[in-house]
Amino acid sequence: MRFGVWVSVALCLAVCQVAASTYDNEGRMVPTPEELDIMLPENKRRTLQETLLEARWAEDVKSALTRRWNPSGSYGPSNVACPALPEGSNYQGYIRNALNNELGPQEQDYLTRHRNQTRSGWQDWLSRAQLDGNGGIDGGVEQFLSQHQPVVGFAVSGGGYRAMLHGMGVAQGFDGRNDTANQRGVGGLLQLADYFAGLSGGSWCTGSMAINNWATAQDMLAYLNLEQNLVLPEDGKTKLYIDLFRDTDDKKDAGYPTAITDFWGRALSYHLLNRSTFPNEGQATTFSDIVNATNFKNAAYPFPIALAIGRQPSEVMINPNATYFEWNPYEFGSWQPNFEAFVPTGYVGSDLNNGEVASKDKTCVAGFENFGFVVGSSSTLFNAAYLQLLNSNSTKISSEIIKSILSDLSNEKNDVAAVPNPFKGYAPNGDGNNNHFLTSDYVDLVDGGEANQNIPFEPLIQKARDVDLILAVDGSGDTSNWPNGSSLVETEKRMNLSMFSSLKFPRVPDMNTFVNQGLNTRPTFFGCQAQGTNVNNTPPIVAYMPSYPYSYFSNKSTYQLEYKTSDAQSFVDNSVDVATMGGKMDDWHTCLACAIVQRGLLRTNKAFPEKCQTCYTKYCWNGEYNTTTPGNYTPPIGLPEFITSNGSVLTEPPVTGSNESSGSAVDSFFGDGAASLSEGVPRTLALAALTTVTAAFALL
């Protein structure tokens, strides 16, 4: 019955709608009414509801005439012959047991090839940073590199399009193809880096760059089509929803649960994939298709990773010890201590038990890990918001319509991305207690930011990857939609738990100190002081790169789903300034290089060069606290005081006299024409449409 199964979500919606805070009473993040307005103003929600109705009807008529499901080339996963079983004592069927802290063999091969190529680039980059020769590294850069080549990872935070644009802009500021980046010294680091991880909005950045053959941010702006609202484009909205219904129908017909994540992921694909390269807006494009990009084949760019959280079965609340799952082009799995298991990404969706094929016909499944679904699985935060849009201010009639439309989707799975559990029946070390998903049919993935650890450190602090420095690209919206260090604090909280004692993360101060000392206004290094006697026990250095208004107020709402082209450009340019400190700090390149080599110097028992000592004093957190509750954090446009004072002033920026109020984002993005839209749809029209739909359903 199409009308019967919407009760639990409807209940949630009732709760969600009254909740004024950003969490519902089960601990899930939900948008405030203001945020919902930014996502889609009230007068457009009716249009959204109508569009769904029209599209569902059109799609049902079409599918009633022909059963179109075609196992290949569609969004629906298909059965395929299983690949050869991997060989080696650390495999259980298709599951790679990573308890030995090793990389997957394909990632290892990628890194070996990549690092072989970047050797000469490092030589150049570190020499340009003046670390060669007098006052530089003892014995010179070349000798240093022969002993230890740095390992650098980018970690791009969540925060919707805001975080994506910040990640793109920072990447552009480090991109060796960009003149501004090169003139300001730090260009080329993007190509030298070994990893590029993203979470939620950050995974849109990571995924889009990697699958589009590492397009520059500048070129990406041309295909992202951000002027069109993600959930309600001005052009072709009905076609969008017909496609979404067709795709979810295909997946459902193939026997898989479908949910809002499928809608959301498909809508993302309309933007994140270059339409000229990916047919049908990536309907059949998978995340593992990244391996087919030329720059990936050549191992020319960092290894991309998208991060999500596996919600513990029978729990809704996400705890600090949550199990993170990563998607990389080769493997899907988790580094959670004592679980540490991975399966091939391309075959996720296959029915496995203890790593062995469990389907009756002994086939495997391909095409489950659709590109949009994977980056959507990292950003399920938007599921609740989307449901609220559909249901908000609804009359009894429109809510019935929505129920009828959405009852095709699995109501229990609407706040998650459900992945058929590849780790079912798998007991690492013979101990099932380490696998919280031992008996689950699905791994329910939720937004990587749900544990408030909004920066994807997890994949980069693993011993297997041995990263020396993490560029923590923070576009979080903590206070006035600016970051305030909370992601680092929350990650430290996790790392303080005894189960993670084998992992190392640098000490960071509380959020008040972050704000009072302006540590969130400019690049700050953490972990400089941690010079344990045993380098294996030393955490990576975290180079914190928070968003800041050099030239543009880039603190837009997480829920803003459309940007004018000129705004997106200003945003990216501003984040280029964040990466390059506006080109105003002569020693930025040298000091970043000092942080990058610091771990290698420890490993190779070399003294810290003198100019690095100055850098460490200047850019590292000095270990001091100021836990006073700060005033409102509303920085004005301009250079942070850290720069204007050449690093001598550590202070909270002045409160802005900005003319931008929190409401203006909505006005500037929806002002034009929004008011002229007719107030809602006549009820009779809705009613007539409902009748038509019901009639159409009755035909099936």
Ligand SMILES: *[C@@H]1O[C@H](CO)[C@@H](O)[C@H](O)[C@H]1NC(C)=O
């Ligand atoms: C390493 O790079 C050099 C050229 O820079 C190339 O000749 C060699 O084959 C590469 N080795 C590997 C293992 O890729």
Ligand SMILES: *[C@@H]1O[C@H](CO)[C@@H](O)[C@H](O)[C@H]1NC(C)=O
């Ligand atoms: C998009 O795809 C077309 C066709 O493959 C290509 O010419 C163009 O350069 C691509 N754009 C970007 C930004 O990658």
Ligand SMILES: *[C@@H]1O[C@H](CO)[C@@H](O)[C@H](O)[C@H]1NC(C)=O
């Ligand atoms: C990569 O391309 C080849 C050849 O077009 C194709 O057979 C293969 O399936 C692709 N790999 C993935 C993971 O899509």
Ligand SMILES: *[C@@H]1O[C@H](CO)[C@@H](O)[C@H](O)[C@H]1NC(C)=O
């Ligand atoms: C996290 O900790 C709680 C309570 O300490 C425990 O019940 C739960 O199983 C842990 N979860 C994971 C994924 O380890």
Ligand SMILES: *[C@@H]1O[C@H](CO)[C@@H](O)[C@H](O)[C@H]1NC(C)=O
């Ligand atoms: C519902 O929407 C109408 C028109 O869009 C508006 O006038 C009315 O105030 C809204 N009601 C609620 C409860 O938000």
Ligand SMILES: *[C@@H]1O[C@H](CO)[C@@H](O)[C@H](O)[C@H]1NC(C)=O
């Ligand atoms: C920092 O942001 C968090 C939300 O992420 C907020 O709870 C906290 O109050 C903020 N603290 C400061 C000092 O801005």
Ligand SMILES: *[C@@H]1O[C@H](CO)[C@@H](O)[C@H](O)[C@H]1NC(C)=O
């Ligand atoms: C982590 O542990 C240290 C040492 O016990 C403590 O000082 C610090 O406050 C803890 N951090 C968090 C975020 O709880």
Ligand SMILES: *[C@@H]1O[C@H](CO)[C@@H](O)[C@H](O)[C@H]1NC(C)=O
């Ligand atoms: C601590 O921070 C408060 C608020 O920003 C500031 O007024 C005070 O001067 C700071 N104290 C010190 C010792 O820097």
Ligand SMILES: *[C@@H]1O[C@H](CO)[C@@H](O)[C@H](O)[C@H]1NC(C)=O
């Ligand atoms: C380099 O970055 C600047 C600043 O964002 C941008 O204006 C310019 O177009 C970029 N150049 C290229 C070639 O991408």
Ligand SMILES: *[C@@H]1O[C@H](CO)[C@@H](O)[C@H](O)[C@H]1NC(C)=O
């Ligand atoms: C953005 O930050 C400015 C000050 O830095 C503040 O005045 C404004 O309200 C913020 N906007 C949003 C949408 O949070």
Ligand SMILES: *[C@@H]1O[C@H](CO)[C@@H](O)[C@H](O)[C@H]1NC(C)=O
């Ligand atoms: C800024 O400070 C550094 C040392 O931290 C010094 O070497 C440099 O000359 C100073 N630059 C200016 C313009 O004062």
Ligand SMILES: *[C@@H]1O[C@H](CO)[C@@H](O)[C@H](O)[C@H]1NC(C)=O
């Ligand atoms: C208003 O804000 C813009 C940046 O958004 C700035 O360029 C302009 O100077 C501001 N105007 C006033 C009067 O503060």
